[in-house]
Amino acid sequence: MLEKTTRMNYLYDFYQSLLTPKQRSYMSLYYLDDFSLGEIAEEYGVSRQAVYDNIKRTEAMLEEYEEKLLLFKKFQERNEILAQLRKRIEDSSIDSSVCLKLIDELEILD
Amino acid sequence: MLEKTTRMNYLYDFYQSLLTPKQRSYMSLYYLDDFSLGEIAEEYGVSRQAVYDNIKRTEAMLEEYEEKLLLFKKFQERNEILAQLRKRIEDSSIDSSVCLKLIDELEILD
Numbered sequence: 001m002l003e004k005t006t007r008m009n010y011l012y013d014f015y016q017s018l019l020t021p022k023q024r025s026y027m028s029l030y031y032l033d034d035f036s037l038g039e040i041a042e043e044y045g046v047s048r049q050a051v052y053d054n055i056k057r058t059e060a061m062l063e064e065y066e067e068k069l070l071l072f073k074k075f076q077e078r079n080e081i082l083a084q085l086r087k088r089i090e091d092s093s094i095d096s097s098v099c100l101k102l103i104d105e106l107e108i109l110d
Numbered sequence: 111m112l113e114k115t116t117r118m119n120y121l122y123d124f125y126q127s128l129l130t131p132k133q134r135s136y137m138s139l140y141y142l143d144d145f146s147l148g149e150i151a152e153e154y155g156v157s158r159q160a161v162y163d164n165i166k167r168t169e170a171m172l173e174e175y176e177e178k179l180l181l182f183k184k185f186q187e188r189n190e191i192l193a194q195l196r197k198r199i200e201d202s203s204i205d206s207s208v209c210l211k212l213i214d215e216l217e218i219l220d
Contacts, residue, residue: 017178068127069179082213089209099199103192106216 005031007072011062014071023058030055074109081105115141117182121172124181133168140165184219191215 008031016024029035029043030051037055041048066072085102118141126134139145139153140161147165151158176182195212 015179069125069181071179071181079217082216086210086213089206089213096199100196103196103199106192107189 008059008062010072010075011066014075015062015065015069018065019058019061023054023061026051026054027058078106078109081109118169118172120182120185121176124185125172125175125179128175129168129171133164133171136161136164137168188216188219191219 008027012027012031016027019027025044026040029040030037035043037048037051040051044051081102085099088099088102118137122137122141126137129137135154136150139150140147145153147158147161150161154161191212195209198209198212
């Protein structure tokens with residue numbers, strides 16, 4: 001569950017601009033502010049089921065956007081390469097050709 | 111016009127997965143293969159006006175996606191920083207703290 005929450009937080013972060021204001025409100029309360037479904041339902045004067053359905057639909061939408069645009073996947077790949085590059089520079093074990101190869105990889109990822 | 115074509119090529123590249131198959135076909139023929147509106151209309155057995163309207167709507171959609179997700183803008187910003195980093199490493203004028211600062215900037219951009 002924690003893993004799913006982390007993933008949804010990331011997907012929400014990347015794709016929230018494509019959601020409706022209501023979807024954003026429910027997702028933000030549920031995933032960022034840790035409200036329960038019942039608390040959100042009470043806040044908005046709707047049924048718990050309505051909130052649940054909306055959030056499930058939004059989660060599916062976020063996964064569809066990720067399938068199409070891969071922003072979260074590319075973000076992870078980029079960060080992995082950046083970490084390697086950072087380590088090489090911090091260690092002062094700078095092999096230029098290796099660093100340049102890492103930069104090539106970053107450019108291709110875009 | 112050339113500038114607009116280049117921009118549309120990039121936006122199409124970033125957001126084509128969010129378009130319908132028909133939108134993708136028209137945009138790809140018009141912007142990548144340099145077909146005229148008339149040639150696309152003939153190919154699909156529709157009016158020139160229908161092709162024009164579809165392409166205009168698609169262009170507007172691509173600009174809306176860019177307004178929301180900024181993928182092209184971030185791509186340009188990242189590439190600018192990567193070019194700086196590449197230059198420093200190629201010149202062997204590696205100042206670790208500068209390189210690390212550039213990496214920080216890349217991470218924040220995501």
